[in-house]
Amino acid sequence: xxxxxxxxxxxxxxxxxxxxxxxxxxxxxxxxxxxxxxxxxxxxxxxxxxxxxxxxxxxxxxxxxxxxxxxxxxxxxxxxxxxxxxxxxxxxxxxxxxxxxxxxxxxxxxxxxxxxxxxxxxxxxxxxxxxxxxxxxxxxxxxxxxxxxxxxxxxxxxxxxxxxxxxxxxxxxxxxxxxxxxxxxxxxxxxxxxxxxxxxxxx
Ligand code: MG
Numbered sequence: 001x002x003x004x005x006x007x008x009x010x011x012x013x014x015x016x017x018x019x020x021x022x023x024x025x026x027x028x029x030x031x032x033x034x035x036x037x038x039x040x041x042x043x044x045x046x047x048x049x050x051x052x053x054x055x056x057x058x059x060x061x062x063x064x065x066x067x068x069x070x071x072x073x074x075x076x077x078x079x080x081x082x083x084x085x086x087x088x089x090x091x092x093x094x095x096x097x098x099x100x101x102x103x104x105x106x107x108x109x110x111x112x113x114x115x116x117x118x119x120x121x122x123x124x125x126x127x128x129x130x131x132x133x134x135x136x137x138x139x140x141x142x143x144x145x146x147x148x149x150x151x152x153x154x155x156x157x158x159x160x161x162x163x164x165x166x167x168x169x170x171x172x173x174x175x176x177x178x179x180x181x182x183x184x185x186x187x188x189x190x191x192x193x194x195x196x197x198x199x200x201x202x203x
Contacts, residue, residue, distance in 0.1 A: 001168040002123040003112050005056075005085055005154055009148050009174025013054075016177050024146070025150045025158045028102055036113035041203040043107060044184050050166030051182045052093070054175035055133035055141045055190060058083045059152060061116055061169040068160040073153035076165060079117035082131055082190045082197050085172050086111040091183035114170060115190050115198025126152060134189040135182075 006025040007012040014021055036042060044051060062078040085106070092105035115151035123129055147153070150158070155173060156165070182188075182202050190198040 001032050001170070002163075003032070003034060003165065003170045003172065004028075004159055004163065006150065006174045006201075007031060009150055009155075010143065010176045011149060012177035013175050013179065016179070021149065022170070025155055027201075029163075030107045030108055030112050033109050034107055034112035036110045036200065041112050041114060041201045042086070042182070042188075043203050044182070045088070045149070046075065047104075047108075048090055050088065050090040052087045052089045052179050053110055053133060053135070053140070053182050054085040054087060054179050054187070055131065055143070056083055056172040056175050057081070057087050057129060057143075057145060057192070058114055058117075059156075059171040061165045061171065062167060064164065064166050066160055066164045068149070068156050070153045070157040073156035074120075076156055076172075078120050078153070079089040079194070080120055080123070080126075080129070081115055081117035081170075082192050083112055083114035083170075083172060084133070084188065085175060086192070087178070087179075089181075092201055112170075112172070113188075113190075113198060113200055118192060118195070119138070127191060131192045132190075134191070135186050135191075137187070140180060141176055141178035147175075147176060148174060
């Protein structure tokens with residue numbers, strides 16, 4: 001499986017990193033080795049001094065598809081979950097400055113913890129999903145899918161023009177504002193609505 005991640009999909013987050021608002025979705029990928037094995041801590045990597053958290057809703061692709069039309073896109077995922085797009089911000093800033101790809105900053109091992117998934121049918125409105133991240137018991141990021149610049153259907157339609165989606169692939173759909181540094185001994189808890197879907201510690 002592969003992990004596709006959308007960048008700059010919430011206006012307030014794009015602003016906090018001084019990025020322009022995109023006219024088309026921006027995406028990049030992480031390999032399957034980026035998943036955090038269940039019940040594992042996230043080990044702070046020694047190649048970065050500035051690992052940032054980005055909490056994001058995650059779609060689980062349920063059918064193979066290419067050139068998917070936006071109006072059919074919601075038939076290509078059945079479940080929605082939540083994850084962290086861990087980013088080595090110091091390395092990413094260096095890559096951006098030099099115009100280089102972001103992989104060393106985004107695709108490293110354990111950079112994509114993903115929690116339990118929820119059946120799509122449990123949501124009243126996919127365009128109004130509250131989600132968030134607590135660290136050490138305090139809210140650090142709280143978002144709602146209504147603030148996405150590109151909605152789930154637009155993301156799937158766009159990405160599938162370039163990359164075939166396969167059953168089991170994940171799509172990270174972008175982070176709201178409030179990103180910040182992770183620290184050793186932090187306790188992460190990820191929520192959709194009131195429901196905690198993932199917890200892990202930073203070691
Ligand atoms: Mg992200």
